[in-house]
Amino acid sequence: MRGQESAREFTAQMSVREGRWRLYVALMNTTERWPEHRFGRTVPTFTDRTNALSVLGFEPVPGAEWTWTEDSETHGDPASPVVLIAAIRVRSWSGVSA
Structure with a gap:
């Protein structure tokens, strides 16, 4: 059961x-x-x-959307390979066994 009172918010990120x-x-x-x-x-x-978030014991915060950011593997090097990072606000829910 997902408990509203015990929910804490965090940022989930995804990268390759x-x-x-x-x-x-x-x-x-x-x-x-x-x-x-x-x-x-x-x-x-x-x-x-x-x-995957559910298996980890988290769910997206209502209304949250994935955002995508482009970064470089080597900071300050315009020839560096691109790194894509996605992020979303999530909340934990009770009843999860780690």
Whole structure:
């Protein structure tokens, strides 16, 4: 059961490294290990991402949308390969076993 009172909000991010996508929840200001899920070599669909968040014990905050940011692998080098980072606000829910 998802408890509204115990929900805490965080930012989930997804990035690709060496051709594989990784989704993780940034647990800032905690000593907890950041939960993560690794995907294969195809870009995860919206449903894939939502399901992975659920397995990790999180769900998108109502009304939140994925945002995409382009970065470079080597800061300040315009010839550096592009790194895509997606982010969404999520909330934890009770009843999750880590």
